[in-house]
Amino acid sequence: MKTPIVAVLSVIGLAVLAGTAAAAPLTGKPVGASASQPLTANTPAACNTKPKKGFAQCLAVVRTPAPGQIRPQAAAPPAGALGPADIQAAYRLPAGGGGQTVAIVDAYGDSHAEDDLAAFRSHYGLTPCTTANGCFRRVDQTGGTDYPVDDPGWGLETSLDLDAVSAACPACNILLVEGNSPSLDDLGNAVDTAVSLGAKYVSNSYGVAGEDPSETDYDGHYDHKGVAVVASSGDDGGVANWPSTNPHVVSVGGTLLTRDGSVARGWTESAWGTSSGGEGGGSGCSPYEPRPDYQTGIDTDCPTGRATADIAADADPESGLATYDTLGQSGWLQVGGTSLAAPLVTAMYALAGEPLSNEYPVTELYHDPALADHVFDIVAGANSGCGNVLCQAGPGWDGPTGLGSPNGVGAFTKAPHGTLDGRVTDTAGQPLAGATVSASPGDYIARTAADGSYRLDLRAGSYDVTVAKYGYASATGTGLTISAGDTSTRDFALTAQPSATLSGTVTDGSGHGWPLHARIGISGYPDGAVYTDPATGRYHVSLPQGDYTLDISTDLPGYQHQTQQISVGPQGLGRDITLGVDLAACIAPGYGWNGTGEDFTGWQAATPRDGWAVTGTKGGWRFDNPGNRSAPQTPPVYQSGGDDNFAIADSGTAGRLDTTLTSPVFDLSGVATPRLEFDTHYFAAAQQSATVELSVDRGRSWTPVWRQTGANSIGHVSVALPSAAGRSGVRVRFHYTGRGGWYWAVDDVLIGARTCVAQHGGLVVGVVSDGTTHAPVNGTRVTSSADPRRHAWPAGIAQVTGDPAVAGGYYWLFTPSGKQQLTATATGYDPAGTALDVAANGITRHDVVLTRHGS
Incomplete structure (x- = not known):
């Protein structure tokens, strides 16, 4: 019979200080031994810094007298450091573990590991754990003795892991597996080696903070049924950390463990971290790892992703473990981080005994019917300020501490x-594939295969089993008895629910009334969102009769999404939906302020556009900001450079100026209370003036409406223009005179009313494809020769959508109605031009086929 092995995997790498801008970088070298001194700061170990892509960092943090000052004590541990007796008492750990071997996976080599471990165990009166007596074994990532090069930073991580296992399980054997580097390849291979050597308990005190899409390529290294693969949840507060987000891994969060004689336990615990974020036990929703079935029965606030952590233990460096290290240091340190929590929990798994061969130990945590007796529920503290269960400790499961911290090893004991x-x-x-079979208590879940079969491994006991599949009435079997070692069989037949059709159209509800390409989410519907036809706005879907919530949105910018409650009866339901424009923002295509605006975007040098004109001193008003002046903004922003899309008359670059910027004619016949609005930076100086004048007769006569001379004017200007109400021949002009280096800058001019209204025109939609391969050509730019003047709606950009019927190459474009010339351009293709008759207030469908250059 093979002796079970507990593997502790530790990785060694580079690190820099986090959290203090003035701190000096760490080198992993000892700063110097010192006598006992107050420890008030936290300093990441030299391997605990953000790594390059494809590599992991360690998660050890040292308690220090000041940031960056790692000062070991030669004679004894720091006064506040916890020792083995503290850990065993706080978590009510039983004696035992003899014959179990805990494996640690670390990066790089640590030639001092065995000697440092001996010093730790000797100080605390623990029995020796050496190569000679068979308790300690050190191997490379292939299981041999070709050890990697020593690394001081990862050496401290290795010492922490070895000492943590010894503290929680003094009788356990220890296997140290050293990866060649902190690369995900080397670490993953080291995990596999630990398991191949018989490890049933593997600790991984490293990770990738924030995760990476490539992580799923390495998930197989951590997929070992019958093995407690344990990983740190991270040290970055409310940030998820891989591999702890792997659904087959036990993710261990961090706590602050404090002596407290006023409570029966003798200790209190809270989540490590603060609501301001930064340092603290990691937690969050994985963007790449799916939500596992064992988390279905709890509210993690992660609808589709794996949530961490699962369980927690001491990690705050303020309550860190006494650690002895001489590879990069010169004695005793107080060390925490979730690098401490992971090997503590791994050793507790070893105390609980060998896991079931066909189970992932992480699932048993969530299925434990006596969980309340087996964990201390951590209800205080936070690791960041997300404001929900993912970062705030509270009753039951939470992100920072998972289900709680261990109260003995009952939560880890096989049943x-x-x-x-x-x-x-x-x-x-x-047969019905994909049906959900759930057993309670314990929230066990399985899903049926293609032949309708399912299997649940359950603790011995009595269960209620419910089978559910969308479109069918659920079925329940109660009081099913499961006996240890036996197999029980229960078949279920589900009755299909009567269905009917939900259909309708989605259209604009703010003036144009055109059809919208919309996404309709349907509560409980398993086949994803339903999409409308982009040219007609129509949709239809067959649903079981019942009540639903619809969530409707469109990919056109500036529209508000909408939620509706509906009931689908025997006759089906016709439901037309209108989506309104956000009238405050007024950025939806085809909408603008009730008047005419100008933001000077795309204007060059001294050349006006859009019917505007510059007169007076040559080189007067310009549109390229030659003096690198601050852009006029609301609220004011005083900085050089940045947005150069504004008009400026600058005597600092042009000398003495007398120059006028005059608008084209505006038709305000439909505007009852017009105003002139603009942003300004005017800096007063002697013999300088800025004047705005108004004409209501197409420029034959002018009246001043705003003037500035001896005082600065910086910010937003709004001037009532009552004489322009209902007039069709309105013009404005900006007249600047000055010298001596000052200037007047103007931007975001609006003449009319800041009321969002529909503009004259229609929408063009379609798909752009390659004429040879017929594949969509994403990134194609579609423009109209008659783009609406002074309304900066973007050109149509062909892109991917979430709609399976319009998978790629989809574009939309607002343009004035009537006959227009459209042009499509894409890299590597000949431009494609088309004359198109655009319908007013409607959708015109126009698909584009591009030809590659030289074809």
Whole structure:
């Protein structure tokens, strides 16, 4: 019979200080031994810094007298450091573990590991754990003795891991597996080696903070049934950390463990970290790892992703473990981080005994019917300020501390199990794939295979089993008894629910009334969102009769999404939906302020556009900001450079100026209370003036409406123009005179009313494809020769959508109605031009086929 091995995996790498801008970088070298001194700061170990892509960092943090000052004590541990007796008392750990071997996976080599471990155990009166007596074994990542080069930073991580295992399980054997580097390849191979050498408990005190899409390529290294693969949740507060987000891994968060004689336990615990974020036990929703079935029964605030942590233990450096290290240091340190929590929990798994061979130990945590007796529920503290269960400790599961911290090892102890299997069909006997089979208590979940079969491994006991599939009435079997070592069988037949059709159209509801390409989310519907036809706005879907919530949105910018409650009866339901424009922002295509605006975007040098004119001193008003002046903004921003899309008359670059910027004619016949609005930077000086004049007769006569001379004017200007109400020949002009280096800058001019209204025109939509391959050509730019003047809606950009029927190459473009010339351009293709008759207030469908250069 093989001796079970507990593997502790530790990785060694480079690190820099985090959290203090003035701190000096760490080198992993000892700063010098010192006598006992107050420890008030936290300093990451030299391997605990953000790594390059494809590599991991360690998660050890040292308690220090000041940031960056790692000062070991030669004679004894720091006064506040915890020792083995503290850990065993705080978590009520039993004696035992003899014959179990805990494996640690670390990066790089540590030739001092065995000697440093001996010093730690000797100080605390623990029995020796050496190569000679078979308690300690050190191997490379292939299981041999070709050890990697020593690394001081990862050497401290290795010492912490070895000492943590010794503190929680003094009788356990220890296997140290050293990866060649902190690369995900080397670390993953080291994990596999630990398991191949018989490890049943593997500790991984490293990770990738924030995760990376490539992580799933390495997930297989951590997929070992019957092995407690344990990983730190991270040291970055509310940030998820891989591999702890792997659904097959036990993710260990961090706590602050404090002596407290006023409570029966003798200790209190809270989440490590602060609501301001930064340092603290990691937690969050994985963007790449799916939500596992064992988390279905709890509210993690992660609808589709794996949530961490699962359980927690001491990690705050303020309550750190006494650690002895001489590879990069010169004695005793007080060390925390979730690098401490992971090997503590791994050793507790070893105390609990060998896991079931066909189970992932992480699932048993969530299925424990006596969990309340087996964990201390951590309800205080936070690791960041997200404001929900993912970062705030509270009753039951939470992100920073998972289900709680261990109260003994009952949560890790294997229980007698049996098996429930069977088959799920419809009433005609046809198999139903993808049905959910759940057993309670314990929230066990399985899903049926293509032949309708399922299997649940359950603790011995009595269960209620419920089978559910969308479109079918659920079925429940109560009081099913599962006996240890036995297999029980239960088949289920589900009755299809009557269905009906939900259909309708989604259209604009703010003036144009055109169809919208919309996404309709339907509560409980398993096949994803339903999309409308982009040219007609129509949709239809078959649903079981019942009540639903619809969530409707469109990919056109500036529209508000909408939620509706509906009931689908035997006759189906026709539901037309209108989406309104956000009238405050007024950025939806085809909408603008009730008047005419100008933001000077795209204007060059001294050349006006859009019917504007510059007169007076040559080189007067310019649109390229030659003096690198601050852009006029609301609220004011005083800085050089940045946005150069504004008009400026600058005597600092042009000398003496007398120059006028005059608008084209505006039709305000539909505006009852017009105003002139603009942003300004005017800096007063002697013999300088800025004047705005108004004409209501197309420029034959002018009246001053705003003037500035001896005082600065910086910010937003709004001037009522009552004489322009209802007039069709309105113009304005900006007249600047000055010398001596000052200037007047103007931006975001609006003449009319700041009321959002529909503009004259229509939408063009379509798909751009390659004429040879017929594949969509994303990134194609579609423009109209008659783009609406002074309204900066973007050109149509062909892109991917979430709609399976319009997978790629989809574009939309607002343009004035009537006959227009459209041009499509894309890198590597000949431009494609088309004359198109655009419908007013409607959708015109126009697909584009591009030809590659030289074809």
